[in-house]
Amino acid sequence: MDDVLPVVVIGAGPQGLAAAAHLIERNMPVVVLEAGSAPAAAVAEWGHVRLFSEWPELIDAAGARLLSTSGWQAPGAGYPTGDQWIGKYLAPLATALGDRIRFGSRVTGVSRMGRDRLVDADRGEQPFTVHISPSEGEEYRLQARAVIDASGTWASPNPAGADGLPALGEASAADLLSYRIPDFRDRAGFSGKHTIVIGSGHSAVTAVLALARMARRDPSTTVTWALRRATAGNTFGGGDADELPARGALGIRAKEYVEAGLVSLVTGFRVERVTHDGERPTLVAEDGRTLTADRVVVLTGFRPDLSFLSELRLELDPTLQAPVRIAAEVDPNVHSCGSVAATGAADLAQPEQNFYLVGAKSYGRAPTFLALTGYEQVRSVVAELAGDHEAARRVELVLPDTGVCGGAGLFDASGASLGGACCAPPVALVQVGRAPASV
CATH class of the missing domain: 3.50.50.60 (FAD/NAD(P)-binding domain)
Incomplete structure (x- = not known):
């Protein structure tokens, strides 16, 4: 058969x-x-x-x-x-x-x-x-x-809730949250507004970069990047040590925009609850901190x-x-x-x-x-x-080096800088104005 x-x-x-x-x-x-x-x-x-x-x-x-x-x-x-x-x-x-x-x-x-x-x-x-x-x-x-x-x-995108389950109120606020990389060619939906991006992977970095470019052109556009971990850690990738140059460049540019003040980086922010007043959602962290925005983009994997x-x-x-x-x-x-x-x-x-x-x-x-x-x-x-x-x-493929070492680091570690991967020296920060992880 x-x-x-x-x-x-x-x-x-x-x-x-x-x-x-x-x-x-x-x-x-x-x-x-x-x-x-x-x-x-x-x-x-x-x-x-x-x-x-x-x-x-x-x-x-x-x-x-x-x-x-x-x-x-x-x-x-x-x-x-x-x-x-x-x-x-x-x-x-x-x-x-x-x-x-x-x-x-x-x-x-x-x-x-x-x-x-x-x-x-x-x-x-x-x-x-x-x-x-x-x-x-x-x-x-x-x-x-x-x-x-x-x-x-x-x-099957992951939720905003830090414990792997939807945060309290997340389901009822779903229309105010996006779980995909938005099409930022639609500038009207983001220009002049405050957007929060939750996540630390390549999808989140891609979204942050697009929003930061808008903020550089229009100072009324503001961007907050919320990470669950206590430090940025390996969020910025392997930089010049990454054997996929375009992937490494994502992290380099993200660091530049954070250092230039175009993106506010918030660490240790673990969403427990989502509330909303009309069309503006508010994220409430487990430690009581709050972030309110016009748009929330959840890119947590x-x-x-x-x-x-x-x-x-x-x-x-x-x-x-x-x-x-x-x-x-x-x-x-x-x-x-x-x-x-x-x-x-x-x-x-x-x-x-x-x-x-x-x-x-x-x-x-x-x-x-x-x-x-x-x-x-x-x-x-x-x-x-x-x-x-x-x-x-038979193995017919050798995958490119990420340039990142040491795993994800300690989840609650503190005191780390925005330095580079342990395989390479930190990438210098420059003062300037799959992509989905599966590619």
Whole structure:
């Protein structure tokens, strides 16, 4: 039966499309299930943001080979926006995959045929059953020989509440909060107003930079950057030591704007409650401090949606909710110096045979996932499913060094400056006026 059943890929984002291209190259049937109405639906939601990875790092090799048969030419150097990534690569790749992709198909559950989570008997010999709720029509299910979950984490942003749960009043104030990088080309929504950005990752830095540029042009525009940690720590990244120069530059510019007074940096601010007076939300910290603004942008990271995988046997790290074999490598609490290692099928394997989490979802709650990482993952996973164990074991990627050492630092430490990473001297501050973490 396995010879004729397809491999089901959940998600038609960058890694899901790449997985399908690799499966086609190995003559394996594939069905891609995408909840959105178009490919890379999550990327489209931040299409206005420029990536810190260059074009060659954003194109999967098998995807490029599939596209080249129709005369497609890979873009050259440069840093595309999300919209450009879709238009010049991801959408053409989806077109090449044709009716292998089923849009408007939300996966609501994955299990084994005739076996719930408790049953051992012949479990690995049963096909997967994938339950699908289409945007139109009745729910149905597919049988699959293997399942690759590349659904990402974009649909599950973390809340503003510092304890990982929504702050008191956060749900009722949801219309006044944004959990995405706003499109700052709409200046009217931010110019002349006070905006608070909560978060310390690359998405938060990207938002802070855009707002700081507005503040430089219009002094009536004010920006507050709220961090949960007691110090800035590694918020500003590895600077010149980062082997992705555009990523390192984000932190350098953010430090410049903070030092220039264009951004007010507030540390140790852990949101306990959100109140609002009309259209102006107020954030109340656990220590009683308050911040009131016209706009609040919550960019505190993402988490995997595991709800539709409840009938599968998964071995996930209790902290990150990532596969246990890669957790220590990507955990921001303990990660030491430099780059993380590339991950392959052996690292991603689960007790549920032939089920794999790939892409940003494989990092669980950890930040700083790169497209390159996901492309290497799906190459290895597909090779394993095809029985090419040597290719699955082979590592074909060395990830760029972040330039950051020492993990996230002590959560309540005090007295640290805005200095650089321990791998490199602090970046000098200059007095001047995926990008999402998953790229």
